[in-house]
Amino acid sequence: MVNKEEVKKNIKELCKNDKYSILLPTYNEVENLPIIIWLIVKYMEESELAYEIIVIDDGSPDGTLNMAKQLQHVYGDDKIILKPREKKLGLGTAYMHGIKYATGNFIVIMDADLSHHPKFIPKMAELQRYLNLDVVSGTRYAQGGGVYGWDFKRKLVSRSANFLTQILLRPGASDLTGSFRLYKKDVLEKLIQSCVSKGYVFQMEMIIRARQFNYTIGEVPITFVDRVYGQSKLSGSEIFQFAKGLLYLFATT
Numbered sequence: 001m002v003n004k005e006e007v008k009k010n011i012k013e014l015c016k017n018d019k020y021s022i023l024l025p026t027y028n029e030v031e032n033l034p035i036i037i038w039l040i041v042k043y044m045e046e047s048e049l050a051y052e053i054i055v056i057d058d059g060s061p062d063g064t065l066n067m068a069k070q071l072q073h074v075y076g077d078d079k080i081i082l083k084p085r086e087k088k089l090g091l092g093t094a095y096m097h098g099i100k101y102a103t104g105n106f107i108v109i110m111d112a113d114l115s116h117h118p119k120f121i122p123k124m125a126e127l128q129r130y131l132n133l134d135v136v137s138g139t140r141y142a143q144g145g146g147v148y149g150w151d152f153k154r155k156l157v158s159r160s161a162n163f164l165t166q167i168l169l170r171p172g173a174s175d176l177t178g179s180f181r182l183y184k185k186d187v188l189e190k191l192i193q194s195c196v197s198k199g200y201v202f203q204m205e206m207i208i209r210a211r212q213f214n215y216t217i218g219e220v221p222i223t224f225v226d227r228v229y230g231q232s233k234l235s236g237s238e239i240f241q242f243a244k245g246l247l248y249l250f251a252t253t
């Protein structure tokens with residue numbers, strides 16, 4: 001009989017050199033940053049996972065970078081790494097920029113606006129370890145997941161985007177437009193290189209390409225909470241861009 005505790009211990013031994021580089025892209029997140037970092041530190045320390053947090057701020061006018069510097073003093077420059085850029089250059093390139101400095105063998109991508117709760121990172125790491133997965137995706141659309149604080153229009157847009165994509169591309173993952181995910185570093189590098197889209201459709205393309213390259217994907221149900229501080233940026237043109245990107249992927253993959 002295989003003892004469960006024994007298996008857990010063996011996995012822990014195998015994974016003792018693992019390190020998680022958490023990429024936090026920020027644009028005007030001065031209120032959210034101290035809270036998200038406090039939570040990440042709390043949950044990573046509690047679960048005894050080695051980690052670093054890479055903050056990629058794109059010249060936020062609200063002083064996010066200054067806040068990040070103060071947090072670096074508090075938590076140490078081995079834990080908080082600052083890789084700012086001069087101006088707002090978009091999320092996709094922010095990930096590419098951040099990953100260059102990552103020293104971990106795993107990368108976690110998440111939003112800094114408290115929509116993604118850090119308590120799910122250890123759950124993703126655990127699932128990854130058990131099944132040696134290439135990608136673990138947080139999902140709002142499977143057992144136990146959910147969305148809080150979105151109005152009807154926003155829910156409809158997100159649901160429809162997922163629904164259409166499921167039908168057109170059959171990706172085999174339930175949350176395509178979400179961006180809370182854990183990747184093996186080399187897998188993420190390959191995916192980013194192969195992705196052509198920008199904006200919202202980028203998250204979807206990543207998971208579609210992952211499927212295309214036969215990477216193994218697991219899912220962890222997450223609850224998603226709408227941002228409390230700061231401005232939302234979903235607009236009509238973003239929705240149009242998404243539809244365009246979806247059709248492009250449909251035609252090319």
Ligand SMILES: Nc1nc2c(ncn2[C@@H]2O[C@H](COP(=O)(O)OP(=O)(O)OP(=O)(O)O)[C@@H](O)[C@H]2O)c(=O)[nH]1
Nearest residue numbers: 025026027056058090091094111112113231232233
């Ligand atoms: N570095 C960088 N970060 C960005 C940029 N655009 C957005 N972000 C950050 O990326 C994350 C996701 O962006 P959000 O604005 O929350 O996007 P969203 O969740 O789709 O929309 P709302 O939360 O409704 O505004 C947040 O942490 C933002 O601060 C950018 O151009 N550069």
Ligand SMILES: [Mg+2]
Nearest residue numbers: 111113115227
């Ligand atoms: Mg957000």
